[in-house]
Amino acid sequence: MTRIYIKDLANHIGQEVTIKGWVDIRRDQGKLIFFDFRDVTGKVQGVILPNAKSAHEVGSKLRPEWVVEVKGKVNQRPEKNAQKEKQNGTIELEILEIVILSEAVETPFELGIDVNVDTHLDLLPFTLRSEKSKAIFKVQATIARAFREYFGGEGFTEFQAPKLIGDDAEGGANSFDVTYFKHIAHLAQSPQLYKQIMVGVFERVFAIGNVYRAEKHSTTRHLNEYTSMDMEMGFIDSFEEIMNIENGYLVYLSEILNKECSADFALLKASIPVVPAKIPRMSLRDAQVLITKETGKDCTKEPDLEPEHERWLCTYAQEKLGSDFIFITNFPTAKRPFYTFRNKQDPTYTDGFDLLFRGVEITTGAQRIHNYNDLVASMKEKKLDPEKFSYYLQAFKYGMPPHGGFGLGLERLTAKLLGIDNVKEATLFPRDINRIDNLLSK
Amino acid sequence: MTRIYIKDLANHIGQEVTIKGWVDIRRDQGKLIFFDFRDVTGKVQGVILPNAKSAHEVGSKLRPEWVVEVKGKVNQRPEKNAQKEKQNGTIELEILEIVILSEAVETPFELGIDVNVDTHLDLLPFTLRSEKSKAIFKVQATIARAFREYFGGEGFTEFQAPKLIGDDAEGGANSFDVTYFKHIAHLAQSPQLYKQIMVGVFERVFAIGNVYRAEKHSTTRHLNEYTSMDMEMGFIDSFEEIMNIENGYLVYLSEILNKECSADFALLKASIPVVPAKIPRMSLRDAQVLITKETGKDCTKEPDLEPEHERWLCTYAQEKLGSDFIFITNFPTAKRPFYTFRNKQDPTYTDGFDLLFRGVEITTGAQRIHNYNDLVASMKEKKLDPEKFSYYLQAFKYGMPPHGGFGLGLERLTAKLLGIDNVKEATLFPRDINRIDNLLSK
Numbered sequence: 001m002t003r004i005y006i007k008d009l010a011n012h013i014g015q016e017v018t019i020k021g022w023v024d025i026r027r028d029q030g031k032l033i034f035f036d037f038r039d040v041t042g043k044v045q046g047v048i049l050p051n052a053k054s055a056h057e058v059g060s061k062l063r064p065e066w067v068v069e070v071k072g073k074v075n076q077r078p079e080k081n082a083q084k085e086k087q088n089g090t091i092e093l094e095i096l097e098i099v100i101l102s103e104a105v106e107t108p109f110e111l112g113i114d115v116n117v118d119t120h121l122d123l124l125p126f127t128l129r130s131e132k133s134k135a136i137f138k139v140q141a142t143i144a145r146a147f148r149e150y151f152g153g154e155g156f157t158e159f160q161a162p163k164l165i166g167d168d169a170e171g172g173a174n175s176f177d178v179t180y181f182k183h184i185a186h187l188a189q190s191p192q193l194y195k196q197i198m199v200g201v202f203e204r205v206f207a208i209g210n211v212y213r214a215e216k217h218s219t220t221r222h223l224n225e226y227t228s229m230d231m232e233m234g235f236i237d238s239f240e241e242i243m244n245i246e247n248g249y250l251v252y253l254s255e256i257l258n259k260e261c262s263a264d265f266a267l268l269k270a271s272i273p274v275v276p277a278k279i280p281r282m283s284l285r286d287a288q289v290l291i292t293k294e295t296g297k298d299c300t301k302e303p304d305l306e307p308e309h310e311r312w313l314c315t316y317a318q319e320k321l322g323s324d325f326i327f328i329t330n331f332p333t334a335k336r337p338f339y340t341f342r343n344k345q346d347p348t349y350t351d352g353f354d355l356l357f358r359g360v361e362i363t364t365g366a367q368r369i370h371n372y373n374d375l376v377a378s379m380k381e382k383k384l385d386p387e388k389f390s391y392y393l394q395a396f397k398y399g400m401p402p403h404g405g406f407g408l409g410l411e412r413l414t415a416k417l418l419g420i421d422n423v424k425e426a427t428l429f430p431r432d433i434n435r436i437d438n439l440l441s442k
Numbered sequence: 443m444t445r446i447y448i449k450d451l452a453n454h455i456g457q458e459v460t461i462k463g464w465v466d467i468r469r470d471q472g473k474l475i476f477f478d479f480r481d482v483t484g485k486v487q488g489v490i491l492p493n494a495k496s497a498h499e500v501g502s503k504l505r506p507e508w509v510v511e512v513k514g515k516v517n518q519r520p521e522k523n524a525q526k527e528k529q530n531g532t533i534e535l536e537i538l539e540i541v542i543l544s545e546a547v548e549t550p551f552e553l554g555i556d557v558n559v560d561t562h563l564d565l566l567p568f569t570l571r572s573e574k575s576k577a578i579f580k581v582q583a584t585i586a587r588a589f590r591e592y593f594g595g596e597g598f599t600e601f602q603a604p605k606l607i608g609d610d611a612e613g614g615a616n617s618f619d620v621t622y623f624k625h626i627a628h629l630a631q632s633p634q635l636y637k638q639i640m641v642g643v644f645e646r647v648f649a650i651g652n653v654y655r656a657e658k659h660s661t662t663r664h665l666n667e668y669t670s671m672d673m674e675m676g677f678i679d680s681f682e683e684i685m686n687i688e689n690g691y692l693v694y695l696s697e698i699l700n701k702e703c704s705a706d707f708a709l710l711k712a713s714i715p716v717v718p719a720k721i722p723r724m725s726l727r728d729a730q731v732l733i734t735k736e737t738g739k740d741c742t743k744e745p746d747l748e749p750e751h752e753r754w755l756c757t758y759a760q761e762k763l764g765s766d767f768i769f770i771t772n773f774p775t776a777k778r779p780f781y782t783f784r785n786k787q788d789p790t791y792t793d794g795f796d797l798l799f800r801g802v803e804i805t806t807g808a809q810r811i812h813n814y815n816d817l818v819a820s821m822k823e824k825k826l827d828p829e830k831f832s833y834y835l836q837a838f839k840y841g842m843p844p845h846g847g848f849g850l851g852l853e854r855l856t857a858k859l860l861g862i863d864n865v866k867e868a869t870l871f872p873r874d875i876n877r878i879d880n881l882l883s884k
Binding site: 003065105125134137141144148152157158161163164165176177180183185200202203204209216224225370372391398410428441 | 445482547549571580590600602622645654834836841844852873
């Protein structure tokens with residue numbers, strides 16, 4: 001018999017149907033056995049009546065997480081038992097026949113109850129099945145899909161950036177070493193150099209993929225492997241265009257989230273942000289003057305924003321400018337990577353930006369240097385050896401248009417959107433200094 | 443002035459427009475200077491007439507790969523000069539003004555001419571700009587997009603599989619070692635174990651991402667980092683469903699390629715395959731009996747198909763069954779991974795398949811073992827230590843539905859579709875034992 005998804009059962013009242021899924025909960029009440037069954041689309045209550053002998057025999061063995069195929073009749077619940085606010089709360093499946101597809105051992109605790117992060121991570125193949133985890137990773141998949149749809153629609157071509165990087169351009173304390181035959185290679189910290197090369201090919205490109213940071217800390221913010229959503233576009237007149245297009249993506253994302261994920265946000269008690277058509281923009285210097293004036297603590301000499309300043313600016317943007325987002329622009333050249341384009345009026349500042357959202361930076365973006373000689377000079381100024389970047393520099397030798405782009409960490413954005421404090425809960429299989437799936441032995 | 447894309451110029455005959463792009467070719471003819479300009483949408487011929495003094499001054503400096511902004515008037519070419527079969531062959535841009543956005547050094551050879559693979563790879567930031575390379579990677583992006591669209595439409599959820607794998611489950615000669623703080627980790631050879639875990643969460647999942655093989659050979663077939671498109675689905679009745687859904691994807695892919703990439707296939711002198719609504723299926727044993735009968739060489743005792751047999755079967759399928767594709771099913775259990783489901787009638791054979799296309803295997807797929815005890819027994823039979831798979835095995839302890847899936851190598855599929863002999867030409871930034879971008883020092 002064709003499988004009916006649990007979400008569609010209410011369209012089959014009075015009919016015999018087959019569902020497939022997991023036993024979520026079992027409750028015995030005298031001669032009745034009640035179950036909640038779960039499939040990817042939701043849950044439904046089923047009951048075995050005393051006269052259903054063969055179903056009773058199988059049903060009495062079932063425990064949570066057993067996988068079953070259930071034939072039953074969809075009944076309307078009597079008005080007094082109806083729970084209208086709940087999925088399938090007005091119907092019930094009268095169970096006629098159960099086939100066991102897989103047994104399960106006793107679960108360590110009831111699926112979905114709050115456990116500490118380490119227990120959650122130890123048992124991910126089980127704990128990821130909770131409603132909460134499913135909602136988180138459905139939202140995450142939607143964020144990435146919206147990125148592809150939006151930039152695809154804007155004429156961007158997706159490419160797969162390599163993650164295995166030579167010993168020439170990358171390296172440093174933050175990179176993982178890979179034994180590559182007789183050589184040492186590295187895991188990419190970003191697709192930056194490749195997306196710039198690809199601007200020379202397709203003008204507008206994006207890439208979504210894993211990146212690596214050899215962070216030695218295990219905190220609620222650090223991940224050693226995460227997903228970066230990166231775009232880069234050519235023939236821009238100014239870095240304002242990069243902010244404009246990111247703004248456009250965020251507006252699109254919030255539309256899609258409202259359309260497809262409002263139940264997930266409700267479950268997680270989170271709110272989908274309103275994204276203004278024009279997210280406010282403020283230069284770092286103006287921001288520092290403002291913070292100094294309002295808080296009385298002088299930060300105008302600092303080269304960057306402290307976490308407390310990011311939080312302050314987010315509160316300010318929300319209260320005074322009516323926006324959950326704010327772009328902070330023109331960070332000092334000294335604090336930005338070698339490829340960052342310098343402001344023409346004052347080359348000690350860059351034409352780049354951070355995007356702040358709910359207290360933290362979620363994006364770094366900028367126009368990039370496209371002139372070969374300027375790029376080599378900038379490398380030298382930063383004490384980098386242009387020889388080690390010879391592969392990448394070819395793109396600039398052979399003519400690169402003015403271009404820029406940004407990167408957006410998928411897990412951090414997911415966590416911030418959903419109000420999740422520990423980014424590891426918004427990461428499918430998080431790796432940190434102590435853990436790759438299982439805890440690493442000491 | 444708003445930039446007009448080169449593909450749209452024919453809609454602006456008689457108007458002054460601005461284009462942006464690269465100088466593709468320059469030809470001086472007496473007092474006239476001709477150019478081909480190139481942007482991501484195509485090429486157009488431009489001409490500087492002798493009276494356009496300032497344009498002449500700038501234009502006389504230009505060489506291939508210089509990046510320019512060109513103001514000009516779109517003119518219809520006289521009938522005798524029209525090249526109707528060519529993009530923009532009936533129009534010409536009368537150049538009024540040129541702004542140089544970037545200079546370029548002299549190119550090592552004319553973009554697009556045939557060079558040997560090593561030269562091509564040495565100069566990728568330049569050579570990827572050729573029409574041929576752009577067509578290859580546009581087709582590749584389209585294959586991946588079609589995969590996402592098709593499986594997304596079939597209720598699959600995309601997830602990001604980790605590439606950094608612990609020392610427990612993976613390992614062996616074919617895996618790269620990563621120095622992970624005080625431990626050794628590995629680069630994933632496939633997302634297999636994770637996509638199975640995710641079936642327990644979302645029932646139907648797919649992942650597109652890099653995978654790694656420490657191949658010690660540099661050949662036209664080997665890659666050390668490639669892109670795997672993987673799907674896995676739960677609640678199947680048989681592995682036939684996996685073949686059905688892969689068949690459905692390939693039908694959809696061929697529709698999309700016909701709609702969006704026919705010019706790219708024409709440029710590469712390749713043909714988009716016709717995908718039958720039902721790709722022929724043949725068991726390995728039947729295939730071996732057939733090969734033995736037709737070729738006179740007995741291969742019925744062999745545990746697998748030799749490359750020559752794969753080629754023979756592809757020719758047979760094309761000539762006798764009218765299909766570029768053929769599924770070969772039920773390989774011996776001894777030759778398949780531990781998680782492969784065994785045929786109920788004869789457990790020495792598996793419920794799995796290979797898909798052959800144009801002479802080679804492009805997919806391996808199967809139903810998987812979903813019963814915990816069967817899975818542990820299969821590991822032991824294969825001399826694997828279940829303890830090392832404890833994380834993965836949790837999914838099976840806590841109830842897994844019958845499930846299966848397949849993996850498809852993006853670069854190999856791209857190469858086979860486009861008739862490219864060396865898979866490295868269908869890989870954006872190929873890594874092999876001798877090369878990560880630049881040749882590795884000896």
